[in-house]
Amino acid sequence: MNNEYIDDPQYNLYILDLLTRERINLPTFESETGLASPILWIDEKTNYYLVIGMVDEKNAISFKRERSSWKQIPLMLDIAECFDMVYNDHKLYCLNYYKVKILDFSRENPVQDFKTSVRGCILISSGFGMRLPGIPWEVQRAYYKDRIVVTVGGDVLIVKGRRPRLCRIWNFEIYKMGSSKGDKWKEIFSLGDKAILLDMGITVRTKDIKGIKRNSIYFNGNDLDGIYDKNNVFIFSLDTKKVEQTHYFVSLSILCNDARWFLPSFKR
Incomplete structure (x- = not known):
């Protein structure tokens, strides 16, 4: 282990x-960027947990409670630049600019x-353009x-968030994956009585959770760059x-800078 990683909180999760x-405390690991697109799954009855994340553009690692070190996930090698992942019902859903890949984690070694x-x-x-004087860069x-x-x-589903230049309003589009490989993605315009928790990558039935609004997308201000309170x-x-x-x-009495929030599982 290189000494440069030992005291850096980015690698001591x-x-x-x-x-x-x-x-x-999780084991220290080596990476240029820390753990990107982190996943945390916890069995609330046994307290068994699984942590997954990308350490660079081509490599993902995982850590389970009974292990002493991180383990590379070989099947992630062909989904370079994976920028978002969701873990649900023992399956890992990985997204990059070219494909969605689903890995089955119900066995000791995951399979595609x-x-x-x-x-x-x-x-x-590209989100960049000619910079204009007198206007905040986050708005431009x-x-x-x-x-x-x-x-x-x-x-x-794929949720596409867009905020054009010189605009303070975000808009979202939702696309649903077809039932087979040959089917195209189809835009949908309503979630019905469900809501999306974007940071967790899941939907919930709003009738089961008091205060959650139907046909809505909930997102953390830290999750979308720009104008929102983090x-x-x-x-x-x-x-x-x-x-x-x-x-x-x-209300927190502790510092949680750069933290990723994970909520308990919900009734399905």
Whole structure:
């Protein structure tokens, strides 16, 4: 282990339960960028946990509770530049600019379950342009954010967030994956009685959770670059096409800079 990684918090990760203050230290690893697109899954009955993330453009690693070190995931080698992942029902959903790949983690060694192209659905876009004087740079830039979401019923969605240059309004489009490899992605315009928790990459039934609005997308201000308060959660309504701010619901007496939030599992 190189000494340069030993004291850097970017490579010395830990899991913190904000209710009990229990802290689980994870092994140190070497990487140029830290752990990107992190995944955390916890069995609430046994406290068994699984952590997954990208350490560079081509390599992903995982760590389970009974291990002493991180383990590389070989099947991730052909999905370079994976920028978003979701773990659901023992399956890992990986997204890059060219395809979605699904890995089955129900066995000791993961196996490929499915792979399909996202061409025509996701475009590689540049958010930069000529800089104008007198206007904040965060307003001048165009922002793009594409996320993969797994629904309650097991469908795979891609949520495309867009904020044009010189605009303070985000807009979202949702595309649903076909049932077979040959099917194209189809845009959908309503979630019905469900809502998307974008940071977790899942949908929930709003009738099961008091206070969650139907046909909406919930996102963390830290998840979308630019104008939103990084310490709060926002709602995009697919009915009104407007963004509104939720109330602050957590007061922390500890510093959590650069933290990634994970919520308990929800009833399906």
